[in-house]
Amino acid sequence: MSQHLDELQEFHWMMDMLQTVDVGIVVLDRNFTVQVWNGFMESHSGLLPSEVRDKTLFSLFPAIKQDWFIKKAKPVFDLKTRAFMTWEQRPYLFKFPNYRPITGSESFMYQNITLSPLTSATGRVDFISMMIYDMTDVAVGKKQLEALQVTVSEAQEASSQSDRAKKTFL
Numbered sequence: 001m002s003q004h005l006d007e008l009q010e011f012h013w014m015m016d017m018l019q020t021v022d023v024g025i026v027v028l029d030r031n032f033t034v035q036v037w038n039g040f041m042e043s044h045s046g047l048l049p050s051e052v053r054d055k056t057l058f059s060l061f062p063a064i065k066q067d068w069f070i071k072k073a074k075p076v077f078d079l080k081t082r083a084f085m086t087w088e089q090r091p092y093l094f095k096f097p098n099y100r101p102i103t104g105s106e107s108f109m110y111q112n113i114t115l116s117p118l119t120s121a122t123g124r125v126d127f128i129s130m131m132i133y134d135m136t137d138v139a140v141g142k143k144q145l146e147a148l149q150v151t152v153s154e155a156q157e158a159s160s161q162s163d164r165a166k167k168t169f170l
């Protein structure tokens with residue numbers, strides 16, 4: 001009896017962790033129907049798990065290009081391999097508003113996405129997990145660094161032109 005209680009407690013902790021982790025977790029079946037929608041997704045989308053469960057990702061988020069996403073997910077289902085989408089390739093999959101006070105300069109959340117196979121006891125992959133990472137701070141930092149590099153480069157170029165003009169004048 002004690003072992004069953006311990007297992008139940010451990011399961012409860014895991015479920016609590018999935019709901020409170022600062023990463024979006026979505027589980028999709030082969031028809032791209034939502035099976036799991038964690039607290040991160042609820043918080044950023046404004047949609048409750050009960051509102052999205054058993055609905056297709058594409059009916060919930062029509063802006064997601066269905067053909068592109070299916071092509072991205074196919075090897076995850078068929079080859080049991082992970083797939084990645086980075087904010088540099090595509091700024092976001094879900095156009096969530098940016099709620100970060102530090103990086104308030106951006107109107108939406110930049111995201112990295114990982115698709116992972118969920119293998120059953122029989123070895124078949126009928127479900128995939130999608131993990132959504134908020135990369136807004138990183139994206140803003142990189143954009144600021146690139147802007148600074150352009151400014152420095154322009155200042156150096158202006159200085160070089162000024163030096164050349166002085167030498168020509170002399």
